[in-house]
Amino acid sequence: MRGLFIIGRTTAQSIPTMLGIIVISFILLHLMPGDAVDAIVGMSGSASKETVAQLRETYGLDQSLPMQFWNYLSGVFQLNLGTSISYSAPVLDVILERLPATLTLMLCAFVLALAGGIVIGWAMAVFAGRWPDRLLTAGSLLLYSAPNFWVGLMIIVLFSAKLQWFPSSGDESIGAGLTGWAWFLDRAHHLVLPSCALAAFFVAIYARLTRAAMLEVLRQDYIRTARAKGLHPMLIQFRHGLRNALIPVTTVAGLHLGNLLGGAVVVETVFNWPGLGRLTMNALAARDTQVLLGILLLSSVAVILTNLLIDWLVTWLDPRIRS
Known part of the structure; x- marks a missing residue:
């Protein structure tokens, strides 16, 4: 019984830690200059503004940062880590x-x-x-x-x-x-x-x-x-x-x-x-x-x-x- 109590307590303590890691990681990564669309455009050589805007809309990068975070957090609770833009496959x-x-x-x-x-x-x-x-x-x-x-x-x-x-x-x-x-x-x-x-x-x-x-x-x-x-x-x-x-x-x-x-x-x-x-x-x-x-x-x-x-x-x- 004491072992089960220790496991339960450790699991409960890890939930706020995981939430803090998700929040800090999300904020720090989105503070980096540029995003995946900028990298795609850079590798392709050039792209029109309409193409860039369409790519951002397709990948949800045109939304506000709080909305992007909410969408990501909702996916995490459903064991869905999103889709990789560079690999075109589930993360x-x-x-x-x-x-x-x-x-x-x-x-x-x-x-x-x-x-x-x-x-x-x-x-x-x-x-x-x-x-x-x-x-x-x-x-x-x-x-x-x-x-x-x-x-x-x-x-x-x-x-x-x-x-x-x-x-x-x-x-x-x-x-x-x-x-x-x-x-x-x-x-x-x-x-x-x-x-x-x-x-x-x-x-x-x-x-x-x-x-x-x-x-x-x-x-x-x-x-x-x-x-x-x-x-x-x-x-x-x-x-x-x-x-x-x-x-x-x-x-x-x-x-x-x-x-x-x-x-x-x-x-x-x-x-x-x-x-x-x-x-x-x-x-x-x-x-x-x-x-x-x-x-x-x-x-x-x-x-x-x-x-x-x-x-x-x-x-x-x-x-x-x-x-």
Whole structure:
């Protein structure tokens, strides 16, 4: 019953947040100079005033801003995100077509960042003050300070151009006609470099956070008690130390979903990955506000759902929260 109460309370709290996101996103996007009709006219070269006026009337851009917002909000409540002007298709269909590629990239990068950061942070805490700690600290600071596009370009230069181990762009081999296991391996081969580029920044964050949490936990009284009982050092570190140190790491990791999506915009552009990142850049160039609003809305829903999942995970990790 308490779990259902927590879910209901979190859901109720998310409704005003979603409304605020919709309002702010709508206003900010409509403050951009120009609109989709201006982009269409610019790509076509020229158009008469009558043609421009007809296009604005067709797409509802001749209406006042409050009326456009009301029409959009009414459509959202009916699960209708509008029609993309640049793609001439429902916005939801356009997003769902690109969503699997972005989710795959984000999931792989998230798992890689979390696993790599925890392992590196654990090693830094175990060898605190010695040369492995200093070496790993320098490496994590480098990853933390380097922007995603630079990391992506350096990865392409080293592992694609020089060593030729991995492809530099795309999500599959064009024209290969692969199926089954060969197709899966080909997709995984293309996924390695963009996942590493997207995860690099977050590996550094989780490593530093795990190190600090582990050092704090290893100084607690119950750790000294476990050592006095003669438990194996690895059992103490993993069962009693690392599990409690993962609580702040897990909480911060849930908050980074939005950052992962923002980083995916840059990484997908560098690696020519056909996901929501490239769709966002194309929609910005075409002033397709309906697509941009749809991406922002679905991203916000994903962040809220992830935070709910993280709350449950933290509750499982820390029995004190359940009590």
